[in-house]
Amino acid sequence: MRRSFAVTLTLATLLAACAVEETTEPGTPSTPSTPSTPSTPSTPSSGAAPHTVTGLVLDTKGRPMAGAKIWIRPALTTGLVQTRTGADGRYTATGLIDVPYYAQAWTEVTYANQQYCLRLAMPSAGDYDAFTPTAGAVRNFRWQLTGRIPDLGNAYFGGEIRLLGDGTLKQSDTVEVTLTPTAPLVDGSAAQTITRRVGAYDFLYDVPVGQYTASVVAIGRNGARSPLKVGPNISPTGTSMPLAFSPSGCGNDNGTSRAFIFWGS
Numbered sequence: 001m002r003r004s005f006a007v008t009l010t011l012a013t014l015l016a017a018c019a020v021e022e023t024t025e026p027g028t029p030s031t032p033s034t035p036s037t038p039s040t041p042s043t044p045s046s047g048a049a050p051h052t053v054t055g056l057v058l059d060t061k062g063r064p065m066a067g068a069k070i071w072i073r074p075a076l077t078t079g080l081v082q083t084r085t086g087a088d089g090r091y092t093a094t095g096l097i098d099v100p101y102y103a104q105a106w107t108e109v110t111y112a113n114q115q116y117c118l119r120l121a122m123p124s125a126g127d128y129d130a131f132t133p134t135a136g137a138v139r140n141f142r143w144q145l146t147g148r149i150p151d152l153g154n155a156y157f158g159g160e161i162r163l164l165g166d167g168t169l170k171q172s173d174t175v176e177v178t179l180t181p182t183a184p185l186v187d188g189s190a191a192q193t194i195t196r197r198v199g200a201y202d203f204l205y206d207v208p209v210g211q212y213t214a215s216v217v218a219i220g221r222n223g224a225r226s227p228l229k230v231g232p233n234i235s236p237t238g239t240s241m242p243l244a245f246s247p248s249g250c251g252n253d254n255g256t257s258r259a260f261i262f263w264g265s
Contacts (some may be wrong), residue, residue: 044243055140057120059104060187062203064089066142067205068107068120069250075100075130100130103139106250111182111186112211117250118143118186123156125150137253144210145185152252158206159256163216166264168201169181174219175228177204177261179212179243186210188213199265208243216263228263236264 024145025208046053057068065085072081072093079099085091121144122128128151131137163175181191184208194212196204197219218226229236242246245256 007144011061016081017028021199030263047138048092049094049131050106051096051098052092052094053096053101053103053131053133053139055138057089057091057107057141057143059107059143060145060189062142065107067150068105068141070141070209071102071104072096073102075102078189091137096136096151096201097131097244098132102130103127103137104252105141105237107143109186111209112183112244114247116186116209116247118146118209118255119149119253120144121147129162131179143187144207145189149254154205155192155253156206157254159209159241159254159257159259161204161207161214161261163198163200163202163204164260164262165200165228166234167265168251169218171199171201173200174198175200175263176219176225177208177233178217180215180216181212182242183208183211209254212243213240214261216261218265226265228265232260234262236262 007106008205035241054073057065059065064086066083066089068089068091070083070085070091071092074080079097081093081096083091083093085206106117107120108117110116120141122139122141127139144157147156149155149157163177169175176195176197179194181193183191185191191208191210194207200205200218216228216230218228220226227239229239230239230241232241243259243261245259248255248257
């Protein structure tokens, strides 16, 4: 009797354990914590903080330029902001308001014992347009010896030369101008000889700023070549002359004055 009761009790215990195992539901997973909201970055995707303009200035070889002069100029009012680049070629102009601005930059260099203030280029034509710095803006610059200045129409980063003569040639006549370098260019790079054919009273545009010896040859209709006398004034005396571009200061143009070649037969 006792043995039967023990067996019965053991079976009841096993059945109860199985029932518990079958009816117990898996534990409810813990509710995941709500991820924290990422903090708002201090600078927008443009790379500049609100109401600031920042950028990088490079020389003709792509190296950072220290001491470049930066102007952030209002398009419609006063309030010019001026700054300069640091040793890393970077600058930041702060405290701007919600009005349109233009960005301009210059490099100041001593060349041939003269102080030049040469305007710097920007990567794309749209960078020369006015912008409002509400969300911040980036304006980069690079020293460029030649090429068109987009916001000045028919103007170039290179120098300009005007030909004037004694009247023995017609406006439609052709001359060949040769500029032979006598020194490195204003950025220290090697200069190349330049030869161009233009009208006898025409202009030469976009000549890299440097020091040259200039000569002019008249080209006849049959191809005959006649060397002309040249000089820096209306009384040319030799077949060649020194030619350089004088500095004109910091301005909208390329920073040099027009050079002249006077020719005579």
